[in-house]
Amino acid sequence: MKKTFFKIIFDEIKSSFGRFAAIFSIVALSIGFLSGLLVSTPDMRATADIYYDENNTADIFIKATKGLTKKDIDTVSNLTGVKEIMPAYVIDSLLNVNNEVLTAKIFGLPILKNGNGLINNLQIISGRMPLNEKECVVEKSWGTISEIEIGSKLTISKENEDYENIGDTYNVLEYTVVGIVENPFYFSVESERSSIGNGTANALVYVDESCFSMSVYTDFFIKINDSEKYMAFTDEYENYIENYVDKLKTIGIEQSLIRIADIKNEAYKELNEGKKEYEDSKEEAETELSDAAIKIADGKRKLFDASLEIKEGKIKLQDARETLKKETNDATTKINDGYEKINEAKIELDDGELKYAEGIVDLENGQIEYTDGLMKFLDSEKELSEAQAEFNRGEQEYLDGIKELEEGKEKIKEGSKKLSNAKSMLIDAENQYEAGVRELNNQKEQFNALIDQII
Secondary structure (H helix, E strand, O other): OHHHHHHHHHHHHHHOHHHHHHHHHHHHHHHHHHHHHHHHHHHHHHHHHHHHHHOOOOOEEEEEEEEEOHHHHHHHHOOOOEEEEEEEEEEEEEEEEOOEEEEEEEEEEOHHHHOOOOOOOOEEEEEOOOOOOOEEEEEOOEOOEOOOOOOOEEEEOOOOOOHHHHHHOEOOOEEEEEEEEEOHHHOOOOOOEOOOOOOEOOEEEEEEHHHEOOOOEEEEEEEEOOHHHOOOOOHHHHHHHHHHHHHHHHHHHHHHHHHHHHHHHHHHHHHHHHHHHHHHHHHHHHHHHHHHHHHHHHHHHHHHHHHHHHHHHHHHHHHHHHHHHHHHHHHHHHHHHHHHHHHHHHHHHHHHHHHHHHHHHHHHHOOHHHHHHHHHHHHHHHHHHHHHHHHHHHHHHHHHHHHHHHHHHHHHHHHHHHHHHHHHHHHHHHHHHHHHHHHOHHHHHHHHHHHHHHO
8 A cells, every 4th residue: 555655656756747846946945945034033133132242232221301310320220230320411402514404312421431431332433432522423324314424513503492591401512523433222224213303313413421511311321230141132131121120110110209309399499599589689679779769869859959059049140140230330320420520511611711712802902891801701710710610520520430430340340259159059059960860860851941041
């Protein structure tokens, strides 16, 4: 029976050997392909595991929305099994790069302290690591990550929504690219997500942690003891690390409560400080207002006193002017009267001389007329004496007028002196008024009007 079965099989193969050979080749190829796949997976895992171990890639990383403090570092570091912890600042910002605005994820790492000996070692592809806080390195181009050349200037863009308060995040706003690196933490070519811009990061930038001004960290990168003993991407590795993840979650809940309490305490402290500043400012403002009110009242008083002095000066000045005018008019009248009397005396003297001349003529014409002429002469002489006396009286009145004129001049001088004193008082009042103006600007128009009236 057996022989018959095999005979039938061989006969079938002989009769359709081409078909048999084709099926055999397909089956052999499939087995070879499957074997290759089964062998490639462990090889790829081994290669990735070696790459991660060589570059000290983090086993766990923690991101906190409320920030991570020194207390959090100490708590996580004290967890049994934690080999190393690297705190970091990781912030999404818009950057100006070569006249282009890119959405970037900026890492603040202890570069100046550790160089590239970090958790997630940065592998230099070209250039070098930063030597000061104004230098940076950038991730090589892949996926959505743009190519940025060495020597490029990167500037925190003013288009960032929080740019007005950018000093609360960054100490340095401009960097020079000195190297291109590869971060083992970004092994995948998938797009890196961003919380700003279009939601996709176009640049990964690494600077020293001193470039940040934040008081708390945003991320922890953690290495676990003996994690290198387990192959990456295996259930054994995942289970081993998950055990620490669970512990860290518990710690995270506890630390979050502490952090919330600290934030509240800080807020209350700032609130109390703000209240104190408000009360101090209020007290200071009230004191200043009180002082200002006193100065205003004092200014008003000085202004009122100055107004009274100006009015008094104005009255005295007007009185002096009227007195001077009256005395000047009186002296002028007396002088004019003296001139009139002198003129009258001269006229009478001229008349007497004329009559005397007529008498002399009459005497020469006849002895008869001599007596008459003599009488007329005597009369004329008498009139002449009277005219002389009248002239003397006029002259005396003229001299009296001159004396009165001098007295009038003295009174004019006294009036001028009084006028000068009144002007000095007026100037003093104006100076006091200007002092009042400097203290009370709102009295300026009233005072200017008053000065205009005086002037």
